[in-house]
Amino acid sequence: MTEGSPISDPYDHYVRLLDEHRWLANGLCWTVIQPVSGLALSLDEVGSRLTGGGDPEVREMEIRGEDLYPLEVVFVGRSNGATILLQKDGGAHASSPEVMSRLSVDARLWNVSWQSQGAGRLSHSVYGRILADVYGLDVNNATGADPDALAPEIEPLRRAAVAGQGEATTLKEAWGRKTAALTVIELATGARLLEEWLSAPQSAFVIDQPIAIPPEPLAFGQIDPDLDARLRLSARSIRQEVLLFVARYLSDRYDLDREFLAAVTEKIGQGIPLDRQARDHLLETQLEWSQEITGPLLQEGAESDHENLRLAALIATRHALLEAGGRADNFQALTYAKHVLGPAWPALRATIRASLGLQ
Numbered sequence: 001m002t003e004g005s006p007i008s009d010p011y012d013h014y015v016r017l018l019d020e021h022r023w024l025a026n027g028l029c030w031t032v033i034q035p036v037s038g039l040a041l042s043l044d045e046v047g048s049r050l051t052g053g054g055d056p057e058v059r060e061m062e063i064r065g066e067d068l069y070p071l072e073v074v075f076v077g078r079s080n081g082a083t084i085l086l087q088k089d090g091g092a093h094a095s096s097p098e099v100m101s102r103l104s105v106d107a108r109l110w111n112v113s114w115q116s117q118g119a120g121r122l123s124h125s126v127y128g129r130i131l132a133d134v135y136g137l138d139v140n141n142a143t144g145a146d147p148d149a150l151a152p153e154i155e156p157l158r159r160a161a162v163a164g165q166g167e168a169t170t171l172k173e174a175w176g177r178k179t180a181a182l183t184v185i186e187l188a189t190g191a192r193l194l195e196e197w198l199s200a201p202q203s204a205f206v207i208d209q210p211i212a213i214p215p216e217p218l219a220f221g222q223i224d225p226d227l228d229a230r231l232r233l234s235a236r237s238i239r240q241e242v243l244l245f246v247a248r249y250l251s252d253r254y255d256l257d258r259e260f261l262a263a264v265t266e267k268i269g270q271g272i273p274l275d276r277q278a279r280d281h282l283l284e285t286q287l288e289w290s291q292e293i294t295g296p297l298l299q300e301g302a303e304s305d306h307e308n309l310r311l312a313a314l315i316a317t318r319h320a321l322l323e324a325g326g327r328a329d330n331f332q333a334l335t336y337a338k339h340v341l342g343p344a345w346p347a348l349r350a351t352i353r354a355s356l357g358l359q
Contacts, residue, residue, distance in 0.1 A: 027090035053219020055330035220331035273325030
């Protein structure tokens with residue numbers, strides 16, 4: 001993650017930025033997080049907050065590079081001591097109320113988002129509570145628990161609302177409110193969206209399709225706290241074997257490229273983590289299977305389609321393998337497995353408990 005600091009007038013900076021990067025008109029989701037501790041969030045903490053306790057895969061990617069739709073990609077960096085997040089082309093994971101609330105725990109958060117055909121929204125959240133939403137980037141449409149919290153920094157947006165009345169005749173007028181919203185965030189936080197950052201490869205979280213809508217937290221400890229705690233207290237070798245067992249179990253049950261997965265699990269068991277080729281294969285398979293599936297993977301209280309279950313099982317297996325090849329201390333794979341297996345989950349859970357020496 002790289003640092004950057006404001007060096008010129010914010011409004012003029014964003015006029016130039018949007019002029020030189022007109023692809024941002026297709027959609028932008030820009031988030032700045034300021035922990036009250038004064039310390040920027042670690043990469044692990046950002047990933048956990050984005051997913052509700054999960055451990056999303058991190059890749060180095062070009063911001064204007066490949067499209068992983070329907071997965072969401074959230075780029076991450078730092079600016080002037082704050083954590084910054086960016087999504088493009090209509091990605092909006094970081095602007096959902098649930099995610100903004102998690103990201104702003106013990107922190108101040110600002111977010112601006114817009115779609116290619118939409119006017120956008122500016123949001124401000126503090127200590128896990130959304131204080132203000134400005135719909136249409138119109139200061140007269142500010143709602144929330146405390147819209148007055150915007151008052152010290154909102155003036156650029158107020159001026160843009162006045163200047164933008166009537167038909168836009170210049171670039172500044174056309175982009176006025178969006179430029180002003182970015183300016184508001186910089187004035188409030190000191191964080192700047194820099195052209196150099198947009199033009200270089202950045203770390204990015206790959207966010208999987210949600211299990212349900214609204215997105216459920218992926219922390220296994222929220223759905224099975226006792227088993228999660230016991231796993232975390234066990235030796236890494238035991239945690240790794242549990243994750244590999246879950247991967248093999250789901251592979252056999254849902255016919256998930258058994259030959260490939262058998263070779264991968266064997267390597268991980270020998271202390272060799274997933275290499276880039278294996279990670280790419282798993283992700284490409286997930287993308288291929290995802291093309292015909294829209295919305296949440298699993299329907300609460302209804303029988304899910306077999307292809308949805310198979311895709312969810314693949315996601316669980318992918319994360320089990322990624323985690324087993326690393327610290328083996330996050331069990332979001334078991335969260336997916338529990339939802340996928342439904343009535344069959346207790347039997348797998350009992351096997352996992354037995355591996356920990358429990359009845």
